[in-house]
Amino acid sequence: MARQPLVQAEVPDDDKNRDAALRPRFLREVIGQQSVKQRLEILLRASKKLKEPMSHMLFDGPPGLGKTTFATVLPNELGTTIQMTSGPAFTKPADMLPFLTNATDGSILFIDEIHRLPRVVEEFIYPAMEDFRVDIILGEGMNARTISMPLKRFTLIGATTRSGMLSSPMRDRFKIHEHLDYYAVAELAQIVTINARKLNTVVTADAALEIANRSRGTPRIANSRLWWARSFSASERDGSIDLATAQAALKMSEVDLLGLDKQDRRYLETIINVFDGGPAGVEALAATMNLPSDTLSDEVEPYLLREQMIVRTPRGRMATRKAYQHIGKPWTGKEQDPGQGALFE
Ligand SMILES: Nc1ncnc2c1ncn2[C@@H]1O[C@H](COP(=O)(O)OP(=O)(O)OP(=O)(O)O)[C@@H](O)[C@H]1O
Ligand SMILES: [Mg+2]
Numbered sequence: 001m002a003r004q005p006l007v008q009a010e011v012p013d014d015d016k017n018r019d020a021a022l023r024p025r026f027l028r029e030v031i032g033q034q035s036v037k038q039r040l041e042i043l044l045r046a047s048k049k050l051k052e053p054m055s056h057m058l059f060d061g062p063p064g065l066g067k068t069t070f071a072t073v074l075p076n077e078l079g080t081t082i083q084m085t086s087g088p089a090f091t092k093p094a095d096m097l098p099f100l101t102n103a104t105d106g107s108i109l110f111i112d113e114i115h116r117l118p119r120v121v122e123e124f125i126y127p128a129m130e131d132f133r134v135d136i137i138l139g140e141g142m143n144a145r146t147i148s149m150p151l152k153r154f155t156l157i158g159a160t161t162r163s164g165m166l167s168s169p170m171r172d173r174f175k176i177h178e179h180l181d182y183y184a185v186a187e188l189a190q191i192v193t194i195n196a197r198k199l200n201t202v203v204t205a206d207a208a209l210e211i212a213n214r215s216r217g218t219p220r221i222a223n224s225r226l227w228w229a230r231s232f233s234a235s236e237r238d239g240s241i242d243l244a245t246a247q248a249a250l251k252m253s254e255v256d257l258l259g260l261d262k263q264d265r266r267y268l269e270t271i272i273n274v275f276d277g278g279p280a281g282v283e284a285l286a287a288t289m290n291l292p293s294d295t296l297s298d299e300v301e302p303y304l305l306r307e308q309m310i311v312r313t314p315r316g317r318m319a320t321r322k323a324y325q326h327i328g329k330p331w332t333g334k335e336q337d338p339g340q341g342a343l344f345e
Contacts, residue, residue, distance in 0.1 A: 015224065019068070022195045022223050027073050031194070031219075032187035033066065036178045040070065043176065044077050053106045054078070056129055056156040056173060058114070060163035061180030062302045064220025067159035070178070071110045074157070082108040087116035093124035097136075100128050103154035114158035115165040122170050129156055129173045161298045182217030182306060185209065191219050192226050201230045202240035210246045214259035216303045221259075228253055258307070258326065263291075267300050268309060268327050271319045277333030279316035 024030045027037060027044070047054045054074070059067040075082040083099055090096055103109050111117065127133050132151045137144055158174060160166060171177075183191075189205075189212035196203040203211075203226070211229060215222035229241050232249035241249075254262050270288050271278050282301070286293035301317070304310045309323040324331045 015220070018223055018227055019220065022198060023069050024073060025076050027077055029194075030066065030069060030073060031191050032183050033070075033180060036070070036180065039176075039178070040074070044074070047078065047106075053153045054108075054155045055175035056158075057176040057178065058158045058160070058163070058166075058171065058174035059178050059180060060160045062182070062218070063161055063299055064218045065180040065182065066219060067180060068110075068112065069219075070180075071108070071157045071159060074155075075108045078106065078108075080104070080107045082110055084110045084112070087111060087113040090117055090121045092118075093121055096121055096124055097134070100125070100134055100151055100154075101149075103152050105152045106154070107152070108155050108157055110157045110159070112159045113161070114170070115160045115162045117170075119167070122167060125156070126169065126173060182303070183219060184217075185212045188212035188215050188217070188219065188222045192222050195223060195226055196230070196241065199226075199230060201226075201233075203229075203246075204240075204242045206243040207241045207246040210243055210250070211241075214250055214255050214257070216259045217306070218303075225250065225253075225255065256326075260326070264300055264304065265327060267296065267304065268319060268323045271310065271317060272324060272327065272329055272333070277324075278310075278318035279313050280318075281316045285317065 027040060030037060043054050046052075059070055061067060072082060072084075081104065083102060085099060099109055124134065127135055127148075128151055132153050134149050134151060135146050136149060137146050139145060156174075158166075158170075163171065163177075163179075189208045192208040192211050193203060193205070196208070207229075211225045212222055215225055226241075229246050229249040230239075232252065233239050233241050233245050236248075237245050256265070260268075266289060267285070270285055271280055274280075274288055275285070282293050282297055286296050289296070301310065304323075305312065307322070308320055309326060310317050310319055319333055321331050321333065324333060
């Protein structure tokens with residue numbers, strides 16, 4: 001599968017290992033996302049009582065907020081197995097067949113980046129999702145015939161950072177949709193404290209809060225900031241993390257007071273310095289920054305939008321006054337009424 005290395009390159013190896021080591025194993029260990037948790041608890045209890053597999057579920061939300069975490073916690077709760085794969089790993093229906101036929105009753109098939117499944121593969125799994133069968137075409141031309149093969153009653157869990165890119169027939173076949181949103185600082189501080197303990201590292205409450213505050217609402221980023229602070233302290237201090245150590249570590253990794261990193265600031269500088277504050281299209285920004293546009297729209301922009309550093313207008317992204325302030329440039333931009341850009345040009 002020629003595209004696989006590309007996909008893996010998007011998540012650096014160290015991040016992956018870190019995620020696996022720190023990922024909660026049971027629902028009760030998952031912090032925050034209270035209402036999602038409550039609904040999942042109900043579905044788990046129902047599935048056990050009714051002795052039925054859980055409904056197919058779709059998790060969406062920006063990277064690092066816990067989509068894979070929720071998917072991997074469920075089989076532990078159910079005492080079943082999970083097969084994990086990812087949309088871009090498939091080019092043709094036959095690639096999907098082993099996953100479907102290996103699925104046992106009540107087991108989970110997890111497809112990450114499900115919006116990147118080729119359409120032919122998507123169509124192939126519709127009957128699997130609806131009626132637990134697949135239609136296989138044998139032979140070619142005049143002699144072709146279709147055989148229908150029954151499958152075990154499994155649960156498909158899809159994860160996507162772009163639910164908008166999912167075809168609507170696919171989306172409609174998921175009975176449960178859960179959207180994960182950014183975390184509150186207190187929740188991230190709790191995650192930092194728990195994970196420091198897992199890493200045998202002492203972190204003070206104010207240091208955990210400082211790291212949480214500068215993690216862009218994202219558990220994965222909190223984990224990597226914690227990991228860095230721990231390395232920093234092991235090398236430069238006594239190995240534990242207090243407020244001053246956390247601040248020194250974050251300063252050294254060029255994470256600013258709002259938690260933005262070099263890439264986030266470069267985005268703001270590009271839109272302000274090169275595009276005069278915008279409007280600029282994401283493709284143009286990506287080309288100037290020499291980054292894939294997916295990285296910008298999936299990883300960089302969602303948080304900047306949420307923090308109102310940028311706004312999306314019909315003609316492209318625009319930097320706000322807050323963005324100018326943040327990178328220390330006098331405001332020369334155009335006043336922006338979000339969503340109305342095109343009307344006033
Ligand atoms: N609710 C949570 N409670 C505790 N830790 C969490 C939670 N959500 C995420 N994490 C931590 O953040 C890490 C990243 O989360 P996860 O891999 O589930 O994100 P994701 O949404 O699947 O991201 P991606 O879109 O990049 O696949 C996990 O390994 C875990 O350590
Ligand atoms: Mg994931």
